[in-house]
Amino acid sequence: MMRFLPIAALAMVVPTVATAAPQRIVSLNLCADELLLRLAQPGQVASVTWLARDERQSTVANLAGGIPANGGAVEEILAARPDLVIAGTYTTRTTVRLLRLAGLEVLELPPPTTLEESREAIRTVAARIGAQERGEALLLDLNEKFAGAASVQAPIRTAVIGAYGFPTGPGSLLDDLIGRAGFTNIVRVQDENREFSLEDALLLRPQALIIDAEPGGGPALASEIVHHPALRKLAADIAIVSLPSRLWTCPGPQLGTAVDVLRRAAEGIHRRQRGY
CATH class of the missing domain: 3.40.50.1980 (Nitrogenase molybdenum iron protein domain)
Structure with missing residues (x-):
């Protein structure tokens, strides 16, 4: 000791x-x-x-x-x-x-x-x-x-779901990154007296959810939300984008990797919206 x-x-x-x-x-x-x-x-x-x-x-x-x-x-x-x-x-x-x-x-x-x-x-x-x-x-x-990271298309309405399954509002590094990749965080105002739940986020009608999880990875608290009953009913209308927090928590070249993952996800969402 x-x-x-x-x-x-x-x-x-x-x-x-x-x-x-x-x-x-x-x-x-x-x-x-x-x-x-x-x-x-x-x-x-x-x-x-x-x-x-x-x-x-x-x-x-x-x-x-x-x-x-x-x-x-x-x-x-x-x-x-x-x-x-x-x-x-x-x-x-x-x-x-x-x-x-x-x-x-x-x-x-x-x-x-x-x-x-x-x-x-x-x-x-x-x-x-x-x-x-x-x-x-x-x-x-x-x-x-980051050169050319900004999307020229209409921003995709999204909510960011953290490790414990609760949406993240503005004022974070990830919030800055998603804006540069063609998304806009719709979780803007949170009641300080209560938790802002997944259900609250879904009421804002997002086009995408960004979750703190490995693409195709094992079970995690954030990734478990894809099995939430409220989300299953809207699965056809909401894209799930997996982005592990190690890519967007700290300064470094991994931020470029994060915005590239987000940019490619945004492009895929726009393609689906156009029907191809």
Whole structure:
């Protein structure tokens, strides 16, 4: 069982913060994992979260092998002797607070809600770890994937169904992406005093439902909605588009993959509407 170190002792085991490119970076957040593993030089990453190795959630599982994984505990972070920690603004808050009290540099990344915020996260991490060239290459790749993403046809009315079967409104990265791929999110106003259910979404008469699931994958909470009685009655009129959340949660080239999946789905819906 791990023993917790007193705050006064923490400063004795961490290095002095430097402004040069860090050489032992630790990540405490999956999105930080993905950016770090794509941008950092070999040997520059001291530890990533255990989520980075999970192919169901991570887009860099192939890059995470062989790199020590952490569970976000302050003791294991300190044991890695990092000169930079990258964290999310809503994750491992106690660990982040203790690391800062110990004098360690922590770079926090807010969850992106737009494509531009995703680009900014790439720029921020690349600049701090001394990987500006790799960052620019990643941005160029992302921009090329989004070139011409906007649909010239009428937007398809859609509702986005998250992992627990409830629709998602505006203000998310996925909401930005679907607009670029030819969809429009019809779930705009939600009553803060109650959950906005699938039935509520269906009353808005969507042409499509985007669900957090693997295309052709196994059972999942989101994909189970296709068996909902209310939806079965409307199955002929509503297209189901499966899009796993690992493609649209974090900044990176996978966003281009997500918008490509959505664009092709939109084209298929328009073809069916035209009768061929």
